[in-house]
Amino acid sequence: MRVKLLVSGLLLGVLSTFAAWAVHWSLGAHREVTYELPGTVTTLSFGNGKQEATRVDRTEAAVELRRFLTERSLALVVAPSTDGPPRLVVADPGGVLSWYTPSDPTGRDPGRVRRGHVFEGTYSQRQWRQGNSPALVPEEVEIVGTVPPPQGAGDLQYARPLGEYPLPFGEYVVSTDDPEELAEIRDIAYRAGFADLSTQRVPLWRHLRDDPLVGATGALLGAGYLAAALFWTLGLRDRAEEFAIRTRHGATRARLVWQVWPRGLPFQFLGIVGGVALSGALVVLVGLQPLDRIEYLVLGAGAAGGLLLAAGTWLLATVLGTRVRSEAGRAG
Amino acid sequence: MLGDLRGGVRMALRRWPTMLSLAAVIALSCVVLAVLLADVLVQFKALRGGHELRGRGAVVFKPYYGTSRVTSVPDRAVSDLVELIREERAYTAVINNVRVDDPEFAGGVPTVLFVGSRLEETLPDLELCEPAPCAMRGAEVATPAEPVEIAGHTFTTFERLSRSATHFDAHLGPVPLDERLVLNLPPESLTRLTGYEREEAMARTVLLEATESDVDDFVASSAAGDLYLVPRHIAVDRPKRLSGIMVVSTMYVVGMAAFLTLVLVAFAATARRTLHRQRAVFVIRRTHGASNGRLAARLAGFVGVVVLLPPLPPLAGLLLVGGPLAPAAGWMAALVVVLFLVLWGWAVRQQSGYERRGR
Numbered sequence: 049m050r051v052k053l054l055v056s057g058l059l060l061g062v063l064s065t066f067a068a069w070a071v072h073w074s075l076g077a078h079r080e081v082t083y084e085l086p087g088t089v090t091t092l093s094f095g096n097g098k099q100e101a102t103r104v105d106r107t108e109a110a111v112e113l114r115r116f117l118t119e120r121s122l123a124l125v126v127a128p129s130t131d132g133p134p135r136l137v138v139a140d141p142g143g144v145l146s147w148y149t150p151s152d153p154t155g156r157d158p159g160r161v162r163r164g165h166v167f168e169g170t171y172s173q174r175q176w177r178q179g180n181s182p183a184l185v186p187e188e189v190e191i192v193g194t195v196p197p198p199q200g201a202g203d204l205q206y207a208r209p210l211g212e213y214p215l216p217f218g219e220y221v222v223s224t225d226d227p228e229e230l231a232e233i234r235d236i237a238y239r240a241g242f243a244d245l246s247t248q249r250v251p252l253w254r255h256l257r258d259d260p261l262v263g264a265t266g267a268l269l270g271a272g273y274l275a276a277a278l279f280w281t282l283g284l285r286d287r288a289e290e291f292a293i294r295t296r297h298g299a300t301r302a303r304l305v306w307q308v309w310p311r312g313l314p315f316q317f318l319g320i321v322g323g324v325a326l327s328g329a330l331v332v333l334v335g336l337q338p339l340d341r342i343e344y345l346v347l348g349a350g351a352a353g354g355l356l357l358a359a360g361t362w363l364l365a366t367v368l369g370t371r372v373r374s375e376a377g378r379a380g
Numbered sequence: 381m382l383g384d385l386r387g388g389v390r391m392a393l394r395r396w397p398t399m400l401s402l403a404a405v406i407a408l409s410c411v412v413l414a415v416l417l418a419d420v421l422v423q424f425k426a427l428r429g430g431h432e433l434r435g436r437g438a439v440v441f442k443p444y445y446g447t448s449r450v451t452s453v454p455d456r457a458v459s460d461l462v463e464l465i466r467e468e469r470a471y472t473a474v475i476n477n478v479r480v481d482d483p484e485f486a487g488g489v490p491t492v493l494f495v496g497s498r499l500e501e502t503l504p505d506l507e508l509c510e511p512a513p514c515a516m517r518g519a520e521v522a523t524p525a526e527p528v529e530i531a532g533h534t535f536t537t538f539e540r541l542s543r544s545a546t547h548f549d550a551h552l553g554p555v556p557l558d559e560r561l562v563l564n565l566p567p568e569s570l571t572r573l574t575g576y577e578r579e580e581a582m583a584r585t586v587l588l589e590a591t592e593s594d595v596d597d598f599v600a601s602s603a604a605g606d607l608y609l610v611p612r613h614i615a616v617d618r619p620k621r622l623s624g625i626m627v628v629s630t631m632y633v634v635g636m637a638a639f640l641t642l643v644l645v646a647f648a649a650t651a652r653r654t655l656h657r658q659r660a661v662f663v664i665r666r667t668h669g670a671s672n673g674r675l676a677a678r679l680a681g682f683v684g685v686v687v688l689l690p691p692l693p694p695l696a697g698l699l700l701v702g703g704p705l706a707p708a709a710g711w712m713a714a715l716v717v718v719l720f721l722v723l724w725g726w727a728v729r730q731q732s733g734y735e736r737r738g739r
Contacts, residue, residue: 052645056645059638059639069631096448132445170610171599171611183596183603184603260419261628264631268416268639271412271639274408275408275409275639275643275646278401279646282646282653331630334630
């Protein structure tokens with residue numbers, strides 16, 4: 049039984065790690081990218097609208113938006129959605145973005161809006177360091193320095209301030225959830241010829257339910273525990289004779305369960321921890337990325353969850369497996 | 381002999397609670413397998429595809445579009461790409477944008493374009509027709525009624541791709557081809573594609589054994605047309621997206637393997653227990669002169685009614701109905717038969733083992 053518990057624990061450990069991993073990823077995909085804006089943020093998605101707007105209208109809208117943000121001391125990061133160069137457009141009058149630290153944050157210099165900062169560790173930074181003008185930065189932007197990329201920047205190459213050039217399409221992440229302020233921003237965007245394409249956020253439970261990876265790993269995990277329950281129950285039936293004899297000497301069912309159940313736990317524990325370690329190693333080997341702190345936590349959660357489920361299943365198996373039937377007395 | 385077979389069946393039926401739960405486990409694993417197996421096969425190919433890309437030092441690109449219209453990729457950028465593909469240092473594909481403005485193209489069947497002889501080499505599981513230009517159809521697609529015309533080539537014959545043929549893209553992950561047409565084009569046809577197709581062909585370019593200046597030139601020439609391609613050297617930069625795709629594939633493949641092992645172990649344990657309880661019956665039969673063959677037949681009846689009988693009818697049903705679950709059902713049926721043979725052989729050995737030990 050020990051080997052059985054160890055081996056099945058190992059396999060269940062693998063399955064529960066993967067399920068935990070899938071949930072972790074699904075949560076990550078559901079979480080809003082905030083580009084490290086502190087506090088409450090709202091994401092608005094602006095694309096091409098039906099109303100007419102010239103380049104001048106869009107430039108005016110950009111200036112107006114910047115004025116509005118400065119008045120209310122709001123921070124804004126615009127990321128490209130379907131269209132837009134690989135850059136973030138930033139307005140941070142309050143200086144709340146820890147990663148965006150241009151040398152002249154007040155922005156009195158009129159040439160300021162042309163100046164961009166490349167993100168550290170990007171292809172464009174390498175080109176800039178070699179003294180070339182980066183190919184992925186349009187000519188109207190002059191790179192004057194580097195900044196560390198915010199979380200979620202991915203493949204984006206540089207950041208530039210919002211200013212006297214046409215307001216860009218994209219995801220507007222703004223540090224407020226005040227409906228009045230948001231309405232004002234939408235209004236300005238409307239005058240730039242934009243349409244609000246923001247979609248209702250999918251509730252978390254529906255997001256998890258519709259995630260195929262969560263479904264697949266969950267199904268494997270659930271089916272795995274069902275198979276394990278059967279396996280363990282039948283394994284205990286091998287000891288039916290022993291249980292029958294003990295029952296005749298006065299052992300109650302609860303006592304039998306209480307004797308058998310805790311003795312199996314250490315082996316399950318070993319098996320599951322081994323399985324979790326194994327799948328962690330696999331993820332590192334295949335992904336070629338070291339695990340970060342959160343991913344260690346996910347492994348821990350996988351182990352804890354797997355263990356909890358296994359302990360419950362093992363309890364069920366001991367209850368079912370120690371049942372002494374009249375025929376058990378005759379066995380052998 | 382037939383009587384022995386029946387005897388075995390009766391022996392199994394006498395333990396119906398165990399047998400019922402076993403049948404339940406088998407049904408359960410059939411369902412899980414039928415639903416997930418196709419995915420797992422595709423993911424397995426993705427794992428190999430990603431591995432090959434890493435091994436060959438490929439450079440892939442993440443596109444950003446400078447304008448909201450289709451970008452005007454300069455002719456020079458396209459002809460550079462044609463040259464790279466001719467020199468067998470690049471390949472590309474158009475997956476989502478083939479004739480986007482013509483929904484009736486190829487009878488409405490989604491179509492992908494492949495360009496470059498290195499593509500097949502990088503995806504060892506994919507067998508493409510030769511020489512380009514030539515056309516193929518996924519296993520689920522009928523030959524189009526009308527000839528398919530693109531970039532000055534007309535295709536009338538379509539080779540059939542093997543089932544669950546899969547393309548691998550570093551951003552999309554595995555791209556199953558079962559329900560698509562595949563057109564294998566020569567490099568110079570890139571210049572005759574539409575704007576959206578050219579844009580996607582540029583963005584999906586995979587450069588192999590590329591030098592730094594190759595990459596710089598490619599990026600600069602497409603950026604001149606407002607198409608910003610951020611290069612990623614797969615082996616060096618280890619892009620997170622590709623890692624994610626490969627870890628997902630591992631989760632499918634290893635998860636399925638772990639589950640199957642668990643079911644098999646549970647199964648073998650149960651069969652062993654039942655045989656152990658029946659050993660007396662076999663000893664009595666042996667002492668009354670039953671031959672090895674007869675005992676084996678009895679065991680075949682016993683194992684068969686447990687392993688073969690419950691899952692085969694539903695699997696056969698799935699196979700007859702067809703549809704997306706049919707291939708998985710076929711695989712599962714084969715697996716069940718193999719399982720039966722293994723367990724039967726193992727049961728016969730166990731049985732003779734009990735006899736030899738005289739228990």
